[in-house]
Structures are given as structure tokens and as C-alpha cells.
Amino acid sequence: MSSQSKIELSPQLLRRLHRIHRQLADLRSQVKRAPIQIKASQARVDQAEAKVEDAKERLKQAKKTADQKQLQLKEREDRIVTLERKLNEAASNVEFTTFQEQIAADRKANEVLSDEVFEVLEQIDEINAQLEGVTKDLESEKSDHEKRVSEIKARQEVAEGDLKRAEAELESSETEIPAVVRSDYDRVVGAKGEDALAPVDEDSCGCCCQTLTTQYVEQLRMSKLTRCPSCHAFLYLPEDRRVK
Numbered sequence: 001m002s003s004q005s006k007i008e009l010s011p012q013l014l015r016r017l018h019r020i021h022r023q024l025a026d027l028r029s030q031v032k033r034a035p036i037q038i039k040a041s042q043a044r045v046d047q048a049e050a051k052v053e054d055a056k057e058r059l060k061q062a063k064k065t066a067d068q069k070q071l072q073l074k075e076r077e078d079r080i081v082t083l084e085r086k087l088n089e090a091a092s093n094v095e096f097t098t099f100q101e102q103i104a105a106d107r108k109a110n111e112v113l114s115d116e117v118f119e120v121l122e123q124i125d126e127i128n129a130q131l132e133g134v135t136k137d138l139e140s141e142k143s144d145h146e147k148r149v150s151e152i153k154a155r156q157e158v159a160e161g162d163l164k165r166a167e168a169e170l171e172s173s174e175t176e177i178p179a180v181v182r183s184d185y186d187r188v189v190g191a192k193g194e195d196a197l198a199p200v201d202e203d204s205c206g207c208c209c210q211t212l213t214t215q216y217v218e219q220l221r222m223s224k225l226t227r228c229p230s231c232h233a234f235l236y237l238p239e240d241r242r243v244k
């Protein structure tokens with residue numbers, strides 16, 4: 001610390017560097033977030049699409065069931081017609097009674113089956129209504145997705161432009177860092193990013209809250225290079241604190 005304390009380092013430069021580093025961190029996270037936001041938006045479309053597919057599948061199954069039951073109904077009706085003909089041609093009372101019983105049994109079975117067909121047809125109506133609803137939802141989800149994606153991409157483009165400008169500003173500002181400090185600065189920035197620099201908040205480090213002795217604050221008032229003894233951040237006095 002004692003050897004470093006002789007090095008002059010302007011608080012204006014440190015403030016500017018810290019502002020740019022914070023801006024960079026924010027812009028980088030914005031740029032990184034964009035594809036995640038697009039993915040989340042696409043997931044909503046996929047979910048709506050799955051609901052449509054599910055309704056279509058249920059409709060297909062219900063129609064299949066209705067077809068099977070209606071076919072069964074028709075077959076049994078045909079059989080009743082045949083039995084009625086046989087009934088008229090019955091050669092004995094025993095035969096007559098047998099045909100009569102078979103006809104009665106088939107009619108009873110078909111009554112139950114008709115109710116079932118009616119139920120399935122009602123289900124089909126219901127599923128059709130659901131399908132209409134989820135199809136509309138899918139359409140609006142798709143158009144919302146398009147809007148969201150274009151908004152995200154527009155924001156991303158702005159963020160990327162700002163990022164390039166901030167990177168250029170950083171590069172030019174970093175040339176003002178005294179050469180003797182540069183490698184330390186690069187190392188801490190590489191490890192800690194925006195937390196490589198910290199304002200002094202009251203009498204503590206604005207990054208790790210370590211309380212600083214008056215000697216540190218005095219050094220900062222004289223614009224001398226001062227590192228936090230705990231987190232090693234490059235300290236600076238905020239603009240509203242008197243310097244030298």
C-alpha cells in the first residue's frame with residue numbers, strides 16, 4: 001500500500017472507468033438476455049400449439065369412437081330387420097318366441113348404444129368448441145411472439161451499438177491509466193469486472209463495505225492510488241466528496 005500510495009490516480013478517471021464498467025456489465029447482460037427472452041416467447045407458442053394438437057387428437061379419438069358405435073348400431077339394426085323377416089316366416093312357436101326374444105334384446109342393446117352415440121356426439125361438439133378456442137389462442141400467441149421478437153431484436157440492436165461505443169470509450173479511457181498501475185488494473189478487472197472499482201461510501205468500501213481508516217480517505221483526498229485492503233478494489237471518492 002505504501003509504495004502504491006505515491007502513485008497519482010485521478011478520481012475523475014476512476015469514476016469514469018467505473019461508470020463505463022457498470023454500463024458494460026449492464027449492456028452485456030442485456031445482450032445475453034435477448035436470446036433467452038426469445039426462447040421463452042417461443043415456448044409460449046409451443047405450449048399453445050400443444051393444446052391445439054391435444055384437442056385435435058381428442059377429436060380424432062372421439063370421432064373414431066362415434067364411427068365404431070354408429071357402425072355397431074347399424075349392424076344391429078340390420079340384424080333386427082333380418083330377424084323380423086325370420087319371425088314372419090317362423091315355422092314353429094318355439095322359433096317365433098326365440099326370434100322375438102332376440103329382437104327384443106337387440107332393440108334394448110341399441111337403445112343403450114344410441115344414448116352412447118349421442119353422448120360421444122356431444123363430446124365432439126364440445127371438443128370442436130375447445131379446438132376453436134385454442135386455435136384462436138395459438139394465432140394470437142403467434143402474432144404476439146412476432147411482436148415480442150421484433151421488440152427484443154430492436155432492443156438488442158440498440159444494446160449492441162451502446163456496447164460497442166462503451167467498449168471504445170473504455171479503451172480510450174484506459175490509456176489514461178498510469179503504466180505502472182495498468183497490469184494490476186487489468187488483473188483486477190479481469191477477475192472482478194465492474195467490482196474492480198468502488199466508490200467510498202461514508203468511510204467504507206462501496207463494494208465490500210470494509211471500513212477504511214482515515215489514512216485511506218486522506219490518501220484518496222490527495223488523488224493517490226488506493227486499493228481496498230479487503231476486496232482490493234480501486235477506490236475513489238464520489239463526486240460530492242471534496243478532493244484535495
Ligand SMILES: [Zn+2]
Nearest residue numbers: 205208228231
Ligand atoms: Zn472493498
